[in-house]
Amino acid sequence: MVKIGIMSFAHLHANSYAACLKALPGVSLSAIWDDNASRGKKMAKEFKTNFVKDMNEFLASDIEGVIITSENSKHRAMVEAAARAKKWILCEKPLAPTMKDAQSIVTTCRKAGVGLGTAFPCRFSTPLIEAKSMLNSGKFGAVYAITCTNHGQYPGGWFSDPALSGGGATMDHTVHVVDLLRWMLGKEFKSVYCELGNQLHNKSFPTDDLGSLHLEMEGGIQVSHLASWSRPKSFPTWGDVTLEFVCEGGLITVDAFNQKVTVFDDGNQQVRYDAWGDNPDMALVKNFVDAVQSRCDCASTGMDGFAATAVTEAAYRSAKTGRTIKI
Amino acid sequence: MNVAILGCGGMGRLHAQMATNCGLRISYCADAVRKAAKGLADDFGAKAVVDPMKAIEAKDTDIVVITTPTPSHETFVSAAAAAGKHIFCEKPFGRSSEECKRAIRAAEKAGVTLFVGHVVRYFQEFELMRERIQKGSIGKTGWVKLFRGGIFPGAPGSWFRDYKQSGGVTFDCMIHDLDWVRYVFGEPERIFCQTIMRTEPTQLDYSQVTMRMKSGVIATIINTWAAPSGFKVKAEICGSKGMIQFDSTETPLGAEPRQTGSGPTMFVPMSPVAVSPYQLEWQDFIATIGSGHTPRVTPLDALRAVEMAEAALKSNSSKEPVKF
Numbered sequence: 044m045v046k047i048g049i050m051s052f053a054h055l056h057a058n059s060y061a062a063c064l065k066a067l068p069g070v071s072l073s074a075i076w077d078d079n080a081s082r083g084k085k086m087a088k089e090f091k092t093n094f095v096k097d098m099n100e101f102l103a104s105d106i107e108g109v110i111i112t113s114e115n116s117k118h119r120a121m122v123e124a125a126a127r128a129k130k131w132i133l134c135e136k137p138l139a140p141t142m143k144d145a146q147s148i149v150t151t152c153r154k155a156g157v158g159l160g161t162a163f164p165c166r167f168s169t170p171l172i173e174a175k176s177m178l179n180s181g182k183f184g185a186v187y188a189i190t191c192t193n194h195g196q197y198p199g200g201w202f203s204d205p206a207l208s209g210g211g212a213t214m215d216h217t218v219h220v221v222d223l224l225r226w227m228l229g230k231e232f233k234s235v236y237c238e239l240g241n242q243l244h245n246k247s248f249p250t251d252d253l254g255s256l257h258l259e260m261e262g263g264i265q266v267s268h269l270a271s272w273s274r275p276k277s278f279p280t281w282g283d284v285t286l287e288f289v290c291e292g293g294l295i296t297v298d299a300f301n302q303k304v305t306v307f308d309d310g311n312q313q314v315r316y317d318a319w320g321d322n323p324d325m326a327l328v329k330n331f332v333d334a335v336q337s338r339c340d341c342a343s344t345g346m347d348g349f350a351a352t353a354v355t356e357a358a359y360r361s362a363k364t365g366r367t368i369k370i
Numbered sequence: 371m372n373v374a375i376l377g378c379g380g381m382g383r384l385h386a387q388m389a390t391n392c393g394l395r396i397s398y399c400a401d402a403v404r405k406a407a408k409g410l411a412d413d414f415g416a417k418a419v420v421d422p423m424k425a426i427e428a429k430d431t432d433i434v435v436i437t438t439p440t441p442s443h444e445t446f447v448s449a450a451a452a453a454g455k456h457i458f459c460e461k462p463f464g465r466s467s468e469e470c471k472r473a474i475r476a477a478e479k480a481g482v483t484l485f486v487g488h489v490v491r492y493f494q495e496f497e498l499m500r501e502r503i504q505k506g507s508i509g510k511t512g513w514v515k516l517f518r519g520g521i522f523p524g525a526p527g528s529w530f531r532d533y534k535q536s537g538g539v540t541f542d543c544m545i546h547d548l549d550w551v552r553y554v555f556g557e558p559e560r561i562f563c564q565t566i567m568r569t570e571p572t573q574l575d576y577s578q579v580t581m582r583m584k585s586g587v588i589a590t591i592i593n594t595w596a597a598p599s600g601f602k603v604k605a606e607i608c609g610s611k612g613m614i615q616f617d618s619t620e621t622p623l624g625a626e627p628r629q630t631g632s633g634p635t636m637f638v639p640m641s642p643v644a645v646s647p648y649q650l651e652w653q654d655f656i657a658t659i660g661s662g663h664t665p666r667v668t669p670l671d672a673l674r675a676v677e678m679a680e681a682a683l684k685s686n687s688s689k690e691p692v693k694f
């Protein structure tokens with residue numbers, strides 16, 4: 044039985060990861076620690092596991108790996124504490140709001156000799172895996188341009204508190220796509236220009252709620268990425284991840300979560316997309332558990348998390364200076 | 371009134387039909403390629419000429435329609451104005467903003483009506499979106515996303531394939547979207563553009579633009595001449611109280627002939643309306659002639675659209691935003 048703990052349920056993804064840990068054979072969700080004790084207790088009850096109030100006590104236990112799903116700016120302190128306790132770590136994305144923090148996280152884990160993964164579940168999405176193999180097959184030839192979106196509904200809470208999140212929709216919804224493109228094409232990002240907006244929610248919070256990014260990858264591939272909290276409350280689903288690859292040999296288009304049925308629900312006065320298809324979170328958590336067991340790296344490492352943070356940091360700098368920023 | 375068509379290609383034929391539908395007579399069809407001129411002239415009972423000046427200067431020409439490749443627009447606008455003829459010129463108004471300014475001066479000096487065909491302003495779906503936006507149906511608009519395009523236009527050797535002449539998808543096609551965004555959301559502040567403008571092995575262009583308006587509204591516009599087939603338009607407008615989406619692939623009518631010996635066939639989506647947007651722009655143009663009526667699109671609007679497209683291409687070269 045591989046024993047895994049979860050640190051903080053601030054990020055909603057913790058619920059999904061906890062459910063995956065419960066469902067996977069040979070794994071147990073041994074304990075939950077949360078700096079918000081009432082939230083932690085509630086979650087421990089929900090997932091029928093122990094709540095440990097003291098972080099040191101939690102880390103001193105026999106859990107082998109931890110999933111960290113706190114607010115972005117708390118990742119560093121928690122990862123570093125877990126690394127000192129020699130736990131294998133899967134950290135929610137973005138790895139950190141700044142390159143400085145991300146670098147420190149990576150260095151600390153390397154020095155401590157623990158495995159560090161960044162939670163990029165899209166790498167485990169079956170349609171995206173298929174798209175990658177189409178691209179890598181060479182049948183479509185060179186890639187010239189890519190248009191991506193990662194839209195969502197406004198998540199509220201700490202996500203729009205810069206002290207805890209480090210940024211708004213662009214912080215939240217850029218790293219998935221950046222990681223996907225690095226992974227799919229094996230190329231790095233060279234530069235970014237970014238327009239930020241805070242204008243879809245009556246400026247009711249201080250961060251951006253949309254980012255329109257123009258990036259260049261190695262080999263001159265031009266990329267535009269639209270990151271936003273633009274989906275209205277009445278939208279039938281949470282959002283999307285889409286990619287359009289313009290290649291010499293044609294187009295490849297991905298709408299990664301477009302495996303759905305439409306439900307017209309009179310009871311709730313709601314039109315809704317209910318998802319079917321494979322659950323990428325399950326494969327992500329399984330990959331982490333395998334890494335814990337075999338003492339090796341996760342599919343997406345700390346360095347991958349760092350590379351994605353480097354792009355978002357440059358994007359925010361571009362919006363501030365009004366210029367294209369080299370990465 | 372009598373209409374002379376200069377440039378008897380795709381748009382020349384379309385506008386000959388629109389003018390006819392408006393009760394006008396086609397008197398001349400001019401094209402550097404005699405076969406093209408004759409083909410259209412025969413269909414509309416007009417005289418075919420190779421020299422556009424003959425059609426412009428003819429007594430029985432009251433209106434000159436300019437549907438030649440973009441770089442020739444200014445010359446023909448100026449010639450038609452000098453001859454005292456009213457002018458319908460296709461977009462882009464000219465290949466440069468300088469050309470457009472000269473064309474405007476020529477028409478003003480001659481006191482003739484000059485109209486530029488920014489037809490997207492007359493598309494019913496775009497009008498409905500504009501009306502909903504201005505009525506506040508989605509609150510305050512913050513973000514406009516537009517997509518337009520399809521396969522690379524023109525056969526090999528066509529002027530469309532010479533970027534010097536057409537300006538590629540950014541200058542020739544996205545100018546529609548740039549104009550519409552300015553029409554609805556006011557003047558632009560700055561623009562950023564990346565476009566691929568490839569010529570080989572396959573000729574492809576794909577343009578990605580972000581434009582911030584003085585009002586703060588952000589527009590993200592993607593245009594393609596890199597699709598293997600078809601043509602489509604998509605719009606998404608995000609506001610503080612909701613969102614509007616349009617997708618031209620969702621149509622009330624479609625047809626797909628059964629496959630024959632000669633190979634596979636294709637699904638063709640159709641969205642028929644009784645009065646086409648091109649007809650509406652003609653009605654607006656005709657209403658403007660010799661009256662105080664201001665059409666939905668003015669020559670100054672068309673000039674601004676060319677300036678925006680020029681700025682976009684400048685940004686593509688410098689890899690930095692261009693301010694207006």
Ligand SMILES: NC(=O)c1ccc[n+]([C@@H]2O[C@H](COP(=O)([O-])OP(=O)(O)OC[C@H]3O[C@@H](n4cnc5c(N)ncnc54)[C@H](O)[C@@H]3O)[C@@H](O)[C@H]2O)c1
Nearest residue numbers: 377378379380381382401402403406437438440460461462
């Ligand atoms: N509003 C729209 O929806 C729309 C759509 C397509 C094209 N356009 C614009 O319309 C114009 C024409 O485009 P098109 O698609 O009809 O092109 P086209 O290539 O089909 O037709 C152009 C015609 O002009 C002729 N020609 C070229 N140079 C000439 C000259 N100096 N004198 C006389 N004839 C000449 C050519 O032989 C050809 O027959 C362009 O400015 C284009 O950007 C507008």
